[in-house]
Amino acid sequence: MYIFHQFKFVIYRKKEMFVTYPRCFSNCIVFKVARSLSSLSKDINIAGSDKIKAFEEIPGPVRLPIIGNLYQYMLGKYKIERYHKVLEDLYKQYGPLVRQDFGTSTVIHVFDPDDIRTVYINEGSIPHVVPLQETAQxxxxxxxxxxxxxxxxxxxxxxxxxxxxxxxxxxxxxxxxxxxxxxxxxxxxxxxxxxxxxxxxxxxxxxxxxxxxxxxxxxxxxxxxxxxxxxxxxxxxxxxxxxxxxxxxxxxxxxxxxxxxxxxxxxxxxxxxxxxxxxxxxxxxxxxxxxxxxxxxxxxxxxxxxxxxxxxxxxxxxxxxxxxxxxxxxxxxxxxxxxxxxxxxxxxxxxxxxxxxxxxxxxxxxxxxxxxxxxxxxxxxxxxxxxxxxxxxxxxxxxxxxxxxxxxxxxxxxxxxxxxxxxxxxxxxxxxxxxxxxxxxxxxxxxxxxxxxxxxxxxxxxxxxxxxxxxxxxxxxxxxxxxxxxxxxxxxxxxxxxxxxxxxxxxxxxxxxxxxxxxxxxxxxxx
CATH class of the missing domain: 1.10.630.10 (Cytochrome P450)
Structure with missing residues (x-):
C-alpha cells in the first residue's frame, strides 16, 4: 500500500519535478519505476487529460494563410518600432501564452516567469537558440x-x-x-x-x-x-x-x-x-x-x-x-x-x-x-x-x-x-x-x-x-x-x-x- 501511494504521488506531480529534482529520488525504487513510465504518462496526459489543452488551442490574433500575422504589421495595426508594446498588448489580451505566426514560422510567446523557468530547466546542456539577427547569420x-x-x-x-x-x-x-x-x-x-x-x-x-x-x-x-x-x-x-x-x-x-x-x-x-x-x-x-x-x-x-x-x-x-x-x-x-x-x-x-x-x-x-x-x-x-x-x-x-x-x-x-x-x-x-x-x-x-x-x-x-x-x-x-x-x-x-x-x-x-x-x-x- 505504501509503494502504491508513493507511485501515485510521483506520477501526478507536475512534470517539471521529474527534471528539476531527480537526485532527490535517485535512490527511490518507486521513482525509478515512475520515471521509466514518464513518457507514457506524458502521452496519456496530453492526449486524454482535460487539464492540458492542445497546442492548437493556444490563443493569439487571427492568422492568415502564408503570411500568418504579418498582415497586422503591414497594415499598421501593430507598429514594428513599438514591438515591445505589441507584446504587452498581446499579454493583456490573450494571457500568459500567446501564438503568433510570422509568415509560415510559428512563435509561442511565453510571459509567465514560472513557464520561463520550465523552459530553462528543460533546455539541456546545449540549448538551441534562434539568432537575434537572422540577417547577420x-x-x-x-x-x-x-x-x-x-x-x-x-x-x-x-x-x-x-x-x-x-x-x-x-x-x-x-x-x-x-x-x-x-x-x-x-x-x-x-x-x-x-x-x-x-x-x-x-x-x-x-x-x-x-x-x-x-x-x-x-x-x-x-x-x-x-x-x-x-x-x-x-x-x-x-x-x-x-x-x-x-x-x-x-x-x-x-x-x-x-x-x-x-x-x-x-x-x-x-x-x-x-x-x-x-x-x-x-x-x-x-x-x-x-x-x-x-x-x-x-x-x-x-x-x-x-x-x-x-x-x-x-x-x-x-x-x-x-x-x-x-x-x-x-x-x-x-x-x-x-x-x-x-x-x-x-x-x-x-x-x-x-x-x-x-x-x-x-x-x-x-x-x-x-x-x-x-x-x-x-x-x-x-x-x-x-x-x-x-x-x-x-x-x-x-x-x-x-x-x-x-x-x-x-x-x-x-x-x-x-x-x-x-x-x-x-x-x-x-x-x-x-x-x-x-x-x-x-x-x-x-x-x-x-x-x-x-x-x-x-x-x-x-x-x-x-x-x-x-x-x-x-x-x-x-x-x-x-x-x-x-x-x-x-x-x-x-x-x-x-x-x-x-x-x-x-x-x-x-x-x-x-x-x-x-x-x-x-x-x-x-x-
Missing part, C-alpha cells in the same frame, strides 16, 4: 565567414564556447583589463567636457557614448587606442561605424516582420543592409589583422612582452579555432557593445539624472571607496553594492531586449497547454517589469529593492535576467558589466547629472530597444 553565410557564438547551435556552438570560456567568462581574465578600461573612461570624461554646451548638454549623447564603447572595446580586443575620442579622422571613422550599426539593427528589425524575400532575391532593404555590414566588418577586420600582424612580428623577433595582447594571443593559441573563428569572435566582442552597453549606459545616466537623491547616494558610495583619478580595482567594484542595485533597477525600467529565444528540445506543458518539442518559444518577461504584482511601487525607480534586506528575496529569480540564463548567457557579460561600472564611477566622480525636461524617456524597437529620441543629460562639473 545570412550575411555571414553568404560571405563565407564563421558564424560566431550567437548564430550556431549544437556541437559547433560547444566548440566555440569551450574555446573562449576561460578568457571571456572568468573574472580574473576580465579584470586584467581594468586599468585599460579606466584609461578610456577617463578620456571619455575629458571628451564630455569638450563636447558639452554651455548648459552642460551634449548635442548627440548617444553617438558620443557609442564612440566610448568602441574605444573601450578596442583596448580589450586589440590593446591599442583607436582614436574614437580624438576629434580627428579616427573619430570620423568611429562615427561612420556608429551610423552603419544603426542601419544594420534598424533594417534587421524591419526584415524580421516581412516575408523573407530577401533570402532569395536582392531586395532594396537587404542591399542597404549588406552595404552597412560590409563597411562595418571590413573596418573591424582591419583592426583584427593589424593586431595579429603585430603579434606575429613580435613573436618572430622574440619580443612579445608577457601579458601583452592577452585576448588575441589566447584565441590564436587555441588549436580548435580557425583564423575565421578568431576574427568573428573578436569582431563580436568589439561590435556588440554598440547595441547593448551603449543603451545600457544611456539609460543609467537618464535614471540617475532624473532621480537626484539616488544619484547622490550612488556618488557618496563611490566616493567612500574611490578618489577621483585613483585606480579602480576589482575589490573596489565589489564594494559598490548600491551602484550595482542602480544598474539592476535600470535594467528593470529600461530593458535592452524584448525576448530570449529557444527551440525547446522536448514536449512541455506551459500555462496548461501542450507545447511540442522543436517549437520556437520567445521568453518575454519584460511585460511584468512595471507590474505591481511582481514589483511594489513598480513605476518608481527604487534601487533599494535589489539590496540585501530589500525585496530581492521575494522577486522571481527568472524574471529579470538581462544577460540571459544558463550556459547560453551572453559571453561578453563580464566585459559589459566592467565597462558600465568603470564608466559610471568616472562620470559620477566628475559630474553631477541633471535632466532639463520633464518628458519621460521612451524606447523604440530596432531589433533591440534603444532610446526614442535624444537623451538630454546635463553634465555639471563637481568641485
Amino acid at each position: 545570412l550575411y555571414r553565410q553568404t560571405r563565407g565567414m564563421s558564424l560566431g557564438l550567437g548564430n550556431v547551435n549544437g556541437d559547433e556552438w560547444y566548440r566555440l564556447r569551450s574555446a573562449v570560456r576561460q578568457m571571456m567568462l572568468r573574472r580574473r581574465e576580465v579584470h586584467y583589463y581594468l586599468p585599460l578600461v579606466q584609461e578610456v573612461a577617463t578620456d571619455f570624461v575629458k571628451h564630455i567636457i569638450r563636447k558639452r554646451g554651455e548648459n552642460g548638454e551634449i548635442e548627440n549623447l548617444s553617438d558620443e557614448v557609442a564612440k566610448w564603447s568602441q574605444e573601450s572595446a578596442g583596448i580589450v580586443c586589440f590593446e591599442m587606442r583607436l582614436g574614437c575620442l580624438s576629434g580627428n579622422l579616427e573619430e570620423e571613422r568611429a562615427q561612420a561605424m556608429v551610423n552603419a550599426n544603426k542601419v544594420m539593427f534598424n533594417l534587421s528589425g524591419q526584415l524580421k516582420f516581412s516575408l523573407p524575400l530577401y533570402k532569395y532575391i536582392f531586395t532594396p532593404k537587404w542591399k542597404k543592409l549588406v552595404e552597412a555590414e560590409d563597411f562595418f566588418y571590413k573596418t573591424a577586420t582591419q583592426y583584427v589583422n593589424t593586431t595579429i600582424n603585430k603579434i606575429d612580428d613580435l613573436i618572430q623577433r622574440s619580443e612579445l612582452p608577457e601579458g601583452k595582447y592577452n585576448f588575441m594571443t589566447y584565441l590564436l593559441s587555441r588549436k580548435e579555432l580557425s583564423r575565421k573563428d578568431v576574427t568573428v569572435i573578436t569582431f563580436s566582442l568589439f561590435a556588440d557593445g554598440l547595441s547593448t552597453t551603449v543603451p545600457a549606459l544611456l539609460y543609467n545616466l537618464y535614471c540617475l539624472a532624473t532621480n537626484p537623491e539616488i544619484q547622490e547616494e550612488a556618488y557618496r558610495e563611490i566616493h567612500r571607496y574611490l578618489e577621483r583619478d585613483e585606480p579602480i580595482t576589482y575589490t573596489t567594484i565589489n564594494k559598490l553594492s548600491y551602484l550595482k542595485a542602480v544598474m539592476k533597477e535600470t535594467f528593470r525600467l529600461y530593458p535592452i531586449g524584448t525576448e530570449i529565444s529557444r527551440i525547446i528540445p522536448k514536449d512541455l506543458v506551459l500555462s496548461g497547454y501542450h507545447v511540442p518539442a522543436n517549437t520556437h518559444v520567445n521568453l518575454n518577461p519584460h511585460v511584468h517589469f512595471k507590474s505591481e504584482k511582481y514589483f511594489p511601487r513598480a513605476s518608481e525607480f527604487l534601487p533599494e529593492r535589489w539590496m540585501r534586506g530589500g525585496e530581492s528575496s521575494d522577486i522571481h529569480p527568472y524574471l529579470l535576467t538581462p544577460f540571459g540564463h544558463g550556459v547560453r548567457t551572453c559571453a561578453g557579460m563580464r566585459f559589459a558589466e566592467q565597462d558600465l561600472h568603470v564608466a559610471l564611477c568616472c562620470i559620477l566622480l566628475n559630474f553631477q547629472l541633471k535632466y532639463p525636461v520633464t518628458d519621460p524617456l521612451e524606447q523604440i524597437y530596432s531589433t533591440l530597444l534603444f532610446p526614442d529620441g535624444p537623451v538630454r543629460v546635463q553634465f555639471i562639473s563637481r568641485n
